[in-house]
Amino acid sequence: GAVVSQHPSRVICKSGTSVKIECRSLDFQATTMFWYRQFPKQSLMLMATSNEGSKATYEQGVEKDKFLINHASLTLSTLTVTSAHPEDSSFYICSAGLAGGIRTGELFFGEGSRLTVL
């Protein structure tokens, strides 16, 4: 199957700093990528839909100025957690689909990035 790579897999930062997480589709082009947040023992919560070349669409309750999403190319989307606070500590996961895949089938997930804010 197609591969989606996330980096970094783990990051620890101080409160008030910003952290960038990258999501790359390694062997396919993804016009749409999704960003999720997952708390322990809970399911994935969709944060935003990232569209190449346009602004991301954020889910209700997700602060777009807090979680900056940039989808500058067909293989890369980035999530920047700005002025991070301890409550932002979580597991962040991205997913991407093959052309038409978002609507018709396969979604591929990255391995996730665990953010710990001290």
Add this chain to the structure above:
Amino acid sequence: KNQVEQSPQSLIILEGKNCTLQCNYTVSPFSNLRWYKQDTGRGPVSLTIMTFSENTKSNGRYTATLDADTKQSSLHITASQLSDSASYICVVSGSGGSYIPTFGRGTSLIVHP
């Protein structure tokens, strides 16, 4: 509002036994339903994907069923192994404007030796 409900929330079984996980959804119009396996601290990995016209699909020891009329799906795991211990997530996508996937909360499966 599109919803995906999974049951049970958690399940403990002995190695070698079979089990069945349930997924009920209200997503409409329906496009496809996927089952994912997520190990702790890892990203979800696809097990099966089914569209409206498919009512069963197998992937090794995993067999998924779909009843689009009752909006129900099940994931049956045969001869469970310790490595099956994970969270199993049901994801349903609609068509047209409802294409963004809706996630269930997952079933946490623990397989004991």
